[in-house]
Amino acid sequence: MKACHTVRPVFDDPNLVGCAGLVPALLLGESAGLHELLGEHVSVDCPNPVVKSAGVIAGMLTGADSIDDLNVVRHGGMPRLLGGTRAPSTYGTYLRSFTHGHVQQLDAVNSRLLAGLTARVPDLIRGGSDRDGIAFLDVDDTIREVHGYAKQAAAYGYSKVFGLNAMLAVCSTPLTAPVIVASALRRGNTASGKGSARMLTRAAATARQAGVSGRLMGRADSAFYRHDLVTAMIKAKMWFSVTARKNTAVKTAITRIPEQAWVPIKYPNAVWEADDTVPGGGYWVSDAEVAETSFVAFSSKKKAQQVPCRLVVRRVRRLQPTASDGTVQGELFAAHRHHAFITNSTLTTIAADQHHRDHAIIEQVIAELKDGPLAHLPSGRYGANAAWLAHAVIAFNLARAIGVLAGKAHARARWATLRAQLINLPARIATTARTMILHLPRDWAWADQWQQTFDGATGPPPMSLL
Incomplete structure (x- = not known):
């Protein structure tokens, strides 16, 4: 491929667009x-909030990661x-007018919009019903790094990075990619699990409104190993699966597991390392064993607040370093x-x-999100950055919905x-005839998928809604 040398660029065509999608x-x-939903719920003190929020969402869909x-x-x-398009400065003024209460209004919009999207695109959370x-x-x-001490609420958090803390809750099924059901922007030095129970309750309600009527399982890592979060999952009649911290009670429970209880498994992408110095001619680099035992979580609480459950343990063999001659010393x-x-x-232990x-x-x-709207938190004001995250969540779910409409390759x-x-x-x-026609590139590799998306977005709703 070689670029043409007889090119003269002129920016003068008012009928071209670069993001027809x-x-x-x-x-x-x-x-x-x-x-x-924007008109009903968003009461920010700024003219035309519906048009401006839609403009922010549109820009984020194309990859905008700053107000400019x-x-x-x-x-x-x-x-x-x-x-109804506006200048970036207008969008910036609009975002800076948001308070914490207005951001919660955007959260309510996302919750209800997701229910509308699943009604229009039933496969968005396929299998959940x-x-x-x-x-x-x-x-x-996650910590989103920021620069400059003028950023409100920015601080050094657990990752030793100066920034703001964003907490997310996503919903997925074995058949579908995740959608975001709840979000919150917090101070940079906020503990990971703080407020997670409240977010989990919101997320479960949003998932139910979006049509998830089957079993729900809540999952979290050890930073969210909290009594209030697990209790919230139980109250929501959910299964929970939360990584346990290595405290004394957990370590003691692991030592009680008999050796014969361990069941060998291997990870889906395990790598076989050939080695003639070990029995069998090699070993799986990513192999593991699982076992379980009965356990009482949060045993330091009152007896009525303790949580009897299963403790599932996965153990992975520590690889021995090779000797100077390249061999591996036998294990004692x-x-x-x-x-x-x-x-x-x-579920079974392995499942x-x-x-x-x-x-x-x-x-x-x-x-x-960090590869898109959250590449930056664009404002010095906390309320504007929180609103930016809330708009990004709406844009993410819209993008996920059009991907599902496009078919299996983009779902x-x-x-x-x-x-x-x-x-x-x-x-x-x-x-022509008062109708705008979009002339799209010939031989576009994804023309059929784009047309399918357009037909799904502009066509009648599914028969279940008629």
Whole structure:
């Protein structure tokens, strides 16, 4: 491939757009009730909040990670396609007018919008309504690094990074990618588990409103090993699966497990290391064993507050360092690393361990947000940054919905892939008989998927809604 040398660029066409995929995305949001919900719930003291919130969401769908990047919705013929576009400075003023209460109003919008999206796109949380189905609620937090001491609420947290703390709850099933059901921006030095019980309760209610009628399992890591969180899961009639901290009670329980109780497993991507110096000619680098024992969690609490449950333990053999000649010394006593979690599920030991390890799916959601809107927290004001996160959550769920509409190849695709293939698509606007026609690139590799998304967003609702 070689670039043409006879090119003269001129920025003069008012009918070109660079992100035609915003049309089906925003039409889908509108049909799911986005504008009505914004008008009903958001009472921020600023003119035209519905139009401005929709503009922020549109910019985030294209990959905007700062207020200035929201200018992407104003180029070429975009004002004709979307209508009501504003300058980035206007969006910045709007975001800075948010208080904590207004951010909670956006959370309410996301909760209700997700129910509307699942009604329009039933496969968004596919399997969650099956009688024997299961859905997972994962809770985790992350530190978003910021720079400059003018950032309100920024502080050094557990990761020794100066920033703000964002806590998320996502809902997924074995058949679908996760959607975000709750979020909160907090001070940078906030303990991970603080407020997690309240968020879990919100997340469970949102998942139920979105049509999840089957079994719910809440999952979290050891930073959320808290009595209030586990109690909230029990009250919500959920299974829980929470990594246990290595306190004395847990260590003692592990030592009580008899050697014959350990069942060998291997991870899905285990690597076989060939080695003629060990019996069998090699070993699995990622092999492990699992076992379980009965356990009473939070035994320091009053007896009525203690939680009888199962303690499932996975142990992984510590690999021995090679000697100077490259050989591995024979073991006298095998050493292991132990990973324990508590659960009240009725799954088998191996299935319980497998589902618990899948908690890592929330890390992918966090990575996608940091690769998009949360690449920066754009304002010095805490309220504006909290509103930015709340808008990002709405944009993420919209992107996930259009990916599901596009078909199997995009149903679990990452946000960056959806942006590149379905949203940031160039087009030229033509008008005939009072109808705008979008001329899209010929031979676009994902033309069929884009058309399927457009038809799903603009077509009639599913028969169950008629």
